Amino acid sequence: MSEFVNIEITHTEDNARAGVLHTAHGDCLTPMFMPVGTQATVKGVTPRDLKELGSMMILSNTYHLYLRPSDELIARRGGLHKFMNWSGPILTDSGGFQVFSLSEMRKIDEDGVTFRSHRDGSKHRFTPEKSIQIQHNLGADVIMCFDECADPNDYAYNVRAMNRTHKWAERSVREHEKRCAKPVHGHLPSLFGIVQGGIFQDLREKSAQFITALDLPGYAIGGLAVGETKMQMHQVLDWMHPALPQHKPRYLMGVGEPVDLINGVRRGVDMFDCVLPTRLARHGAAFTRDGRINMRNIKFAEDETPIDPGCTCYACQNFTKAYVRHLLHVEEMLGLILMSLHNLHFLLNEMREIRAAILAQRFTAYADEFVARYTGQGTAA
Amino acid sequence: MSEFVNIEITHTEDNARAGVLHTAHGDCLTPMFMPVGTQATVKGVTPRDLKELGSMMILSNTYHLYLRPSDELIARRGGLHKFMNWSGPILTDSGGFQVFSLSEMRKIDEDGVTFRSHRDGSKHRFTPEKSIQIQHNLGADVIMCFDECADPNDYAYNVRAMNRTHKWAERSVREHEKRCAKPVHGHLPSLFGIVQGGIFQDLREKSAQFITALDLPGYAIGGLAVGETKMQMHQVLDWMHPALPQHKPRYLMGVGEPVDLINGVRRGVDMFDCVLPTRLARHGAAFTRDGRINMRNIKFAEDETPIDPGCTCYACQNFTKAYVRHLLHVEEMLGLILMSLHNLHFLLNEMREIRAAILAQRFTAYADEFVARYTGQGTAA
Numbered sequence: 001m002s003e004f005v006n007i008e009i010t011h012t013e014d015n016a017r018a019g020v021l022h023t024a025h026g027d028c029l030t031p032m033f034m035p036v037g038t039q040a041t042v043k044g045v046t047p048r049d050l051k052e053l054g055s056m057m058i059l060s061n062t063y064h065l066y067l068r069p070s071d072e073l074i075a076r077r078g079g080l081h082k083f084m085n086w087s088g089p090i091l092t093d094s095g096g097f098q099v100f101s102l103s104e105m106r107k108i109d110e111d112g113v114t115f116r117s118h119r120d121g122s123k124h125r126f127t128p129e130k131s132i133q134i135q136h137n138l139g140a141d142v143i144m145c146f147d148e149c150a151d152p153n154d155y156a157y158n159v160r161a162m163n164r165t166h167k168w169a170e171r172s173v174r175e176h177e178k179r180c181a182k183p184v185h186g187h188l189p190s191l192f193g194i195v196q197g198g199i200f201q202d203l204r205e206k207s208a209q210f211i212t213a214l215d216l217p218g219y220a221i222g223g224l225a226v227g228e229t230k231m232q233m234h235q236v237l238d239w240m241h242p243a244l245p246q247h248k249p250r251y252l253m254g255v256g257e258p259v260d261l262i263n264g265v266r267r268g269v270d271m272f273d274c275v276l277p278t279r280l281a282r283h284g285a286a287f288t289r290d291g292r293i294n295m296r297n298i299k300f301a302e303d304e305t306p307i308d309p310g311c312t313c314y315a316c317q318n319f320t321k322a323y324v325r326h327l328l329h330v331e332e333m334l335g336l337i338l339m340s341l342h343n344l345h346f347l348l349n350e351m352r353e354i355r356a357a358i359l360a361q362r363f364t365a366y367a368d369e370f371v372a373r374y375t376g377q378g379t380a381a
Numbered sequence: 382m383s384e385f386v387n388i389e390i391t392h393t394e395d396n397a398r399a400g401v402l403h404t405a406h407g408d409c410l411t412p413m414f415m416p417v418g419t420q421a422t423v424k425g426v427t428p429r430d431l432k433e434l435g436s437m438m439i440l441s442n443t444y445h446l447y448l449r450p451s452d453e454l455i456a457r458r459g460g461l462h463k464f465m466n467w468s469g470p471i472l473t474d475s476g477g478f479q480v481f482s483l484s485e486m487r488k489i490d491e492d493g494v495t496f497r498s499h500r501d502g503s504k505h506r507f508t509p510e511k512s513i514q515i516q517h518n519l520g521a522d523v524i525m526c527f528d529e530c531a532d533p534n535d536y537a538y539n540v541r542a543m544n545r546t547h548k549w550a551e552r553s554v555r556e557h558e559k560r561c562a563k564p565v566h567g568h569l570p571s572l573f574g575i576v577q578g579g580i581f582q583d584l585r586e587k588s589a590q591f592i593t594a595l596d597l598p599g600y601a602i603g604g605l606a607v608g609e610t611k612m613q614m615h616q617v618l619d620w621m622h623p624a625l626p627q628h629k630p631r632y633l634m635g636v637g638e639p640v641d642l643i644n645g646v647r648r649g650v651d652m653f654d655c656v657l658p659t660r661l662a663r664h665g666a667a668f669t670r671d672g673r674i675n676m677r678n679i680k681f682a683e684d685e686t687p688i689d690p691g692c693t694c695y696a697c698q699n700f701t702k703a704y705v706r707h708l709l710h711v712e713e714m715l716g717l718i719l720m721s722l723h724n725l726h727f728l729l730n731e732m733r734e735i736r737a738a739i740l741a742q743r744f745t746a747y748a749d750e751f752v753a754r755y756t757g758q759g760t761a762a
Contacts, residue, residue: 041708041715048695069707073683077703085699302454314429318466322458326450327422333714334422 005142005190005217007249007270011359015241015268018358021057021249023089023141024187025081028056029355030249031265033256033347034091034273039064040074040084043278044333044340047086053313053341054348057089057141059273062134063098066124067117071137079139079185091142091273094131094172094194097149097222097254108148110164128171132179132191139185144220145172147194152228158198165196165222166210173214192218192251199232201239208243218249221269225255233260237267244268258287258350258374262367265354272351277343281336284328287346291374295339300325307338313345314338386523386571386598388630388651392740396622396649399739402438402630404470404522405568406462409437410736411630412646414637414728415472415654420445421455421465424659425714425721428467434694434722435729438470438522440654443515444479447505448498452518460520460566472523472654475512475553475575478530478603478635489529491545509552513560513572520566525601526553528575533609539579546577546603547591554595573599573632580613582620589624599630602650606636614641618648625649639668639731639755643748646735653732658724662717665709668727672755676720681706688719694726695719 007030009019021028035042035050038061042050050058060080065071077083080090099106099115106115112127128146135143146168150161176191193211197203211219221240224233237252244250249270255261256274264272277287284296288308295307306316307324315324315338327335350370357366371377388411390400402409416423416431419442423431431439441461446452458464461471480487480496487496493508509527516524527549531542557572574592578584592600602621605614618633625631630651636642637655645653658668665677669689676688687697688705696705696719708716731751738747 039707039711039713040704041713044714044718046695046715046718047699064711068711069682069703073703076683077685077701083701083704083707085704301450302457304458314427318428320458320464322450322454323421323464323466326420326464330420330445330449332420332422333425333717334427336714337425337427337718 013358013361013363016265016358016363017268017270018355025089025141030270031351032056032271033351034059035344036273036275044337053345057091059091062092062095066134071134075137075184090140092135092138092140094144094146095126096147099126100149128168129175132172132175136179136184140189143189143191145169145193147222149223150198152198152223152226155200158203162196162203162207169193169211190217192216192220194220194222196223198223199228204236204239205243219244220251220253222253234263241268259371262371277347278340281339281343287343289373295324296328307342313342315342394739394742394744397646397739397744398649399736406470406522411651412732413437413652414732415440416725417654417656425718434726438472440472443473443476447515452515456518456565471521473516473519473521475525475527476507477528480507481530509549510556513553513556517560517565521570524570524572526550526574528603530604531579533579533604533607536581539584543577543584543588550574550592571598573597573601575601575603577604579604580609585617585620586624600625601632601634603634615644622649640752643752658728659721662720662724668724670754676705677709688723694723696723
């Protein structure tokens with residue numbers, strides 16, 4: 001199978017890794033955080049600003065794009081890169097997580113999932129084959145196997161979900177190989193596998209063994225940040241480090257808390273994605289070096305300092321807390337735009353600092369200092 | 382009275398004028414369109430983008446800023462320029478128009494207007510003195526006399542409103558002079574008068590005579606684009622041309638239809654403002670050379686052309702109708718951002734073209750061609 005995406009690990013410090021991920025749409029410096037553009041746009045941010053922020057790869061959602069405007073329309077328009085005018089690398093998820101999140105509105109069987117649209121209740125069906133077909137139509141650089149994300153604490157459910165995920169991974173691979181023989185766009189997507197198994201060591205190790213045996217160009221750790229404790233998340237990552245091949249990228253799905261990024265990198269993760277920065281922005285919450293703040297707070301009404309003093313983003317270089325607080329208070333779009341730019345910058349900049357620290361062999365010190373300051377407590381786990 | 386704002390008319394073609402408006406925050410090339418930043422932000426546009434669009438002067442609303450975050454807060458924060466980080470010229474309206482638009486929620490007497498906030502029903506009172514005090518606190522380059530805008534077709538009401546407007550103009554001037562002796566900010570605002578009188582020639586001429594006798598640095602034509610016909614609007618402007626001094630700026634308030642701008646310039650107007658470009662954007666309507674289009678229309682779902690082929694704005698240079706239509710359809714913020722950028726660019730660019738045409742003595746030809754194409758009909762009135 002011709003696979004373009006591959007990682008070159010250039011530096012390590014303990015389990016932390018720094019490298020370069022090569023894709024058909026350019027190189028990404030890792031570890032990296034991927035902003036999420038659910039509906040073919042990162043909410044509130046122009047592609048121009050996204051580039052200026054230093055975004056490398058972005059993520060988009062198969063479930064949403066399948067519903068609107070449809071993967072066929074995007075394929076006819078030349079694929080997702082062209083449609084949204086983003087020339088950098090893109091990753092699409094499999095649609096699995098979104099479909100399972102519909103809870104009452106979906107029904108799982110061994111073959112796939114039948115669900116109703118969250119918009120209009122219309123009936124649809126995803127199978128591993130369908131998910132891969134949609135993702136080939138979208139034409140991302142990295143696409144994901146269709147998987148089932150279970151309640152991380154339910155052992156019996158995790159056994160069932162994991163076995164289904166494994167069968168679906170095999171079917172995803174077969175469909176992907178078939179589609180690669182007749183490419184929709186000018187480049188071939190690379191298919192990543194997803195390890196499941198909740199918080200259970202035996203299941204996680206079994207899943208890693210099964211999925212890595214498929215010999216895919218990259219592996220994701222799924223089913224985390226969905227209800228387990230931080231300590232449990234760290235445990236799973238610790239089990240994964242020796243279980244995943246060193247020379248392939250590891251992607252921790254749906255994680256974007258500043259401290260979680262640190263703790264993920266500590267445990268060998270190369271890639272992260274999360275809607276958190278833009279979602280928090282819409283709720284008026286901003287990341288700062290000293291932790292999260294609620295920018296709607298009345299105490300900022302006359303505050304002349306930027307959101308995060310020392311931050312180099314457009315919002316912090318040009319506007320005061322007093323102004324941003326006013327914009328949020330009167331529900332002006334510019335408030336959401338500035339908050340989104342700031343929060344995305346915060347995580348992207350954090351990843352740049354992490355990478356620089358690994359290159360300089362001072363990541364552990366950087367990580368401890370970052371976590372201590374962010375949490376206002378001692379050093380990190 | 383020390384007044385900084387003044388206009389230099391450098392070129393004319395029939396009644397059309399081109400020149401330079403000098404202000405404490407820089408020069409503006411006229412005729413010009415002023416984007417409206419009601420709540421200290423032009424909706425959906427960063428100050429950086431606003432500058433890139435070529436905006437010269439922007440307008441902000443006294444009524445809204447008085448309510449939130451309050452003019453006192455903005456004064457403490459160093460004035461509106463600093464608060465919103467806009468270093469170019471700003472004009473504030475008097476709050477009169479907004480207050481009168483509250484209809485059932487306001488009561489007019491000879492001294493002023495008592496009204497309830499459209500947000501929370503709280504009770505407030507504006508008088509000419511109060512309006513000028515607020516505007517001095519905000520610290521715009523151009524501020525406006527407190528006036529009453531009547532139904533343009535009601536003669537008896539227009540007589541009353543005009544007389545009140547004249548008394549209020551005198552009180553505005555007195556209060557302004559008093560405040561100029563103790564400036565709030567480092568520069569002095571310039572006070573413009575407003576001519577009222579509905580669609581009635583005798584009232585308009587009487588009003589122009591009264592207001593110009595106050596010898597203010599600029600004059601606005603109020604009470605238009607509020608219910609009269611286009612022909613009536615043109616008539617009023619034709620009466621105003623000889624009634625207003627040639628060497629002072631003329632500002633047609635609240636007008637921003639592409640064809641109305643042409644017809645205003647034809648009749649000697651130098652300045653325009655309107656919420657139309659950003660309001661239309663939020664409703665999915667875009668200006669194009671060939672008239673207004675509804676960008677939500679299904680017929681654009683697979684259209685590979687930009688919103689307005691030939692347009693040089695960021696939206697048109699980078700995105701297809703198909704993509705913008707998708708963004709509007711799924712209610713993504715980027716859709717509003719791109720539409721706002723495009724519509725603002727359209728009017729700002731139109732004014733640049735108008736000015737270049739006057740300089741080249743080919744404005745009449747330009748105007749006729751623009752209107753014929755925009756309306757899809759013959760030549761303009």
